Amino acid sequence: MxxxxxxxxxxxxxxxxxxxxxxxxxxxxxxQVLFLRTNVGSRSDVRKTES
Incomplete structure (x- = not known):
């Protein structure tokens, strides 16, 4: 299906x-499928936006 x-x-x-x-x-x-490589920065950059 x-x-x-x-x-x-x-x-x-x-x-x-x-x-x-x-x-x-x-x-x-x-x-039906597409792969896109993403780059969101380093883990420390992501942590800064979590708070």
Whole structure:
């Protein structure tokens, strides 16, 4: 059963994001999945915005 949804995988770690995209593409089709590498900064930068 296909849901018809499009999936975007955003991950800072390239290998993890690509693996997730491949797994979803095998289930839903290559045209339904896109991997985008994200860069949100360092962990210390993220911690500054949590408070």
């Amino acid at each position: 296909r849901l018809g949804a499009r999936c975007v995988i955003a991950d800072i770690e390239t290998s993890a994001g690509q693996k997730a995209a491949r797994n979803l593409a095998s289930e839903f089709g290559q045209k």
